Amino acid sequence: MTSLTVYHGRMPRRPHSVDSKTRRQFGVHYTSEVNIKKLIGPLFLDDLRAEFAGIKDSRDLLRDFHRKLCTLTFFDPACGRGDFLVVVLRELRLLEREVLGAIEPEARPESRVSVDQFFGIEIDADAARAVREALLLIHFAHRTFPWSSEVEGAAAVHCVIIGLGAQEVSHKTIYEYAKIGGEPRAIAASRINPYLVDADDVLISRRAKPLCDVPVLWEGVHALDTGILSSFTEDERRAFVAREPQARRWFRECLTGSDLIHGVKR
Numbered sequence: 001m002t003s004l005t006v007y008h009g010r011m012p013r014r015p016h017s018v019d020s021k022t023r024r025q026f027g028v029h030y031t032s033e034v035n036i037k038k039l040i041g042p043l044f045l046d047d048l049r050a051e052f053a054g055i056k057d058s059r060d061l062l063r064d065f066h067r068k069l070c071t072l073t074f075f076d077p078a079c080g081r082g083d084f085l086v087v088v089l090r091e092l093r094l095l096e097r098e099v100l101g102a103i104e105p106e107a108r109p110e111s112r113v114s115v116d117q118f119f120g121i122e123i124d125a126d127a128a129r130a131v132r133e134a135l136l137l138i139h140f141a142h143r144t145f146p147w148s149s150e151v152e153g154a155a156a157v158h159c160v161i162i163g164l165g166a167q168e169v170s171h172k173t174i175y176e177y178a179k180i181g182g183e184p185r186a187i188a189a190s191r192i193n194p195y196l197v198d199a200d201d202v203l204i205s206r207r208a209k210p211l212c213d214v215p216v217l218w219e220g221v222h223a224l225d226t227g228i229l230s231s232f233t234e235d236e237r238r239a240f241v242a243r244e245p246q247a248r249r250w251f252r253e254c255l256t257g258s259d260l261i262h263g264v265k266r
């Protein structure tokens with residue numbers, strides 16, 4: 001169902017980023033949203049908005065206008081990451097929402113402006129995949145992967161990506177990382193649940209009572225030393241060991257999950 005035509009194989013594969021020679025050779029420079037709007041306004045969007053403003057009082061004309069919005073087609077012959085196509089799709093859907101609101105103010109009908117109205121050609125397979133994800137396969141999820149940044153000393157962050165779509169589609173994709181930091185494997189899915197698994201929405205909820213007939217847990221993870229040992233801070237440990245060097249071997253690091261995340265040492 002993808003309307004996007006992709007040619008690839010001629011452009012050198014690039015593991016992380018486009019080098020400046022390839023960038024120059026293939027014209028890999030993407031247009032900013034501000035500049036895209038400068039173009040699509042005079043090209044067609046301003047006319048559509050003017051037409052809408054002129055027919056706001058006639059439901060029949062609004063219905064015809066809505067049908068027209070759903071038949072327009074858009075083509076970017078060197079679509080890069082799809083920036084143009086994505087902005088046009090969004091603007092068209094915003095206009096459609098206003099039109100539907102003018103036809104039936106109380107109703108919330110589904111959008112009929114479809115990604116099938118959008119076409120593109122792109123030589124770079126990575127960029128073409130990005131277009132599909134942005135435009136076509138917005139029903140997708142990447143399971144946990146490390147966020148890499150070229151900034152020196154960047155924080156270690158792990159993310160998931162969840163692509164939400166306004167319309168139901170039959171084909172969804174889950175990207176699975178066998179090795180954290182490795183390449184993802186795309187798995188076709190019929191649904192994506194909140195744990196990013198192709199399964200029913202079975203949610204594990206918080207509960208304080210045991211599921212079966214077992215003694216109630218009366219204490220969670222807790223150091224049972226009234227704080228005498230576990231409350232030593234790093235500075236206190238150093239001061240203590242300076243006074244009592246033979247005590248050094250008896251100190252052990254003791255961390256809770258929260259300490260680990262917030263860099264607390266004790």
Ligand SMILES: C[S@@+](CC[C@H](N)C(=O)[O-])C[C@H]1O[C@@H](n2cnc3c(N)ncnc32)[C@H](O)[C@@H]1O
Pocket residue numbers: 007026027028029030031076077078079080081082083084121122123124127
């Ligand atoms: C200047 S960018 C424009 C991308 C997009 N239209 C935008 O404005 O953001 C040009 C794109 O054309 C692609 N390209 C270069 N030669 C191509 C070719 N022969 N066929 C298809 N795409 C090509 C490049 O990979 C690059 O992504």
